[in-house]
Structures are given as C-alpha cells and as structure tokens.
Amino acid sequence: GLRKKEVNVLCLGLDNSGKSTIINQLKPANTQAQEIVPTIGFSIEKFKSSSLSFTVFDMSGQSRYRSLWEHYYKESHAIIFVIDSSDKLRMVVTKEELDTFLNHEDIRGKRIPVLFFANKMDLQDAMSSVKVSQMLCLENIKDKPWHICASNAVRGEGLQEGLDWLQDQIA
Numbered sequence: 001g002l003r004k005k006e007v008n009v010l011c012l013g014l015d016n017s018g019k020s021t022i023i024n025q026l027k028p029a030n031t032q033a034q035e036i037v038p039t040i041g042f043s044i045e046k047f048k049s050s051s052l053s054f055t056v057f058d059m060s061g062q063s064r065y066r067s068l069w070e071h072y073y074k075e076s077h078a079i080i081f082v083i084d085s086s087d088k089l090r091m092v093v094t095k096e097e098l099d100t101f102l103n104h105e106d107i108r109g110k111r112i113p114v115l116f117f118a119n120k121m122d123l124q125d126a127m128s129s130v131k132v133s134q135m136l137c138l139e140n141i142k143d144k145p146w147h148i149c150a151s152n153a154v155r156g157e158g159l160q161e162g163l164d165w166l167q168d169q170i171a
C-alpha cells in the first residue's frame with residue numbers, strides 16, 4: 001500500500017506535565033508501557049495515524065535536561081508542547097521556556113505547527129485551556145499555526161482532537 005509520510009515530532013514541556021503519558025496513549029495498545037517514569041534525557045517513540053508515521057522525541061522536562069531541547073529543533077516537523085494546567089506556581093517557568101523556544105534561531109519565523117495540550121484537566125484546580133492560553137500569551141504567536149486542547153492524558157481524553165489538528169497541518 002501507500003507509504004505513510006514520515007514526520008518528526010518534538011514533545012516539550014516542564015517535568016511532570018504529562019508528556020510521556022500523552023505519547024504512551026498515542027501508541028498502539030500492545031506497545032504501551034504499563035508504568036510511566038520520569039524521562040532521563042529523552043526517549044524516542046513511534047506511532048502511526050491514518051496518513052502519517054510519527055517519530056516522537058519525548059524530551060525530559062527536568063531543568064538539567066532542558067538544554068537538550070534545542071538540538072532537535074532543526075529536524076522537527078511539528079511540536080507538541082505540554083502544560084500541567086493545575087501547576088499555577090510554575091506557569092511563569094512554562095512561559096519562560098516557551099518564549100525561549102519561540103525565539104530560538106531554528107524556530108523563529110518558521111511555519112512549524114505547535115500543538116499545546118492543557119493537560120491534567122481532570123484535577124480540581126486545573127485552569128481552562130482559555131486561561132492557560134492567556135497566561136502564556138499564545139495569541140502573540142503570529143509566525144506559526146498553533147492550537148490548544150484541554151486533555152486528560154491518564155484517560156486519553158482530548159488527545160485525538162489535538163492529533164487530528166496536527167495531522168491536518170502537516171498533510
């Protein structure tokens with residue numbers, strides 16, 4: 001049959017935001033990990049959608065590993081940026097990391113799609129995706145297509161909507 005188009009996706013966001021949990025949910029059931037542990041450095045995962053074959057670089061969000069992120073910007077066709085919607089204290093740090101990413105020479109001015117997951121929407125004190133989007137000033141992003149979805153990665157909710165958007169942007 002037709003070969004699916006190969007795309008590299010970089011998954012970014014602070015530690016504990018839910019990156020690995022999201023990527024794990026997107027993989028076929030028989031290859032999903034039973035237990036998610038904090039990522040050391042990065043991890044490479046693969047999964048397919050109806051028309052695309054994804055290679056995801058799931059980066060560790062721990063501060064000591066965040067300097068690794070930029071080495072993968074050039075080869076990436078799309079970005080998934082994950083936010084813990086309940087982590088109000090670190091929203092400022094998230095914004096700093098996002099702004100550093102958006103202003104990087106390999107990213108700035110490039111029409112690379114960015115999918116935001118306002119994750120952990122199930123938690124009591126989670127902010128809405130609109131509120132998260134306001135706190136991160138996403139409306140200021142003019143040089144690339146972006147989209148934000150509320151998600152619950154543990155139950156897999158909201159993930160398909162995001163992936164459908166990403167697929168439309170790439171296809």
Ligand code: GTP
Binds near residue numbers: 013017036039120
């Ligand atoms: P690093 O590898 O350290 O960068 O973290 P990460 O962003 O990959 O986070 P990970 O997927 O390891 O998830 C961190 C914790 O949050 C785990 O205990 C997950 O079960 C939990 N978690 C992830 N998504 C959700 C969610 O939508 N809701 C809730 N309640 N917990 C979540």
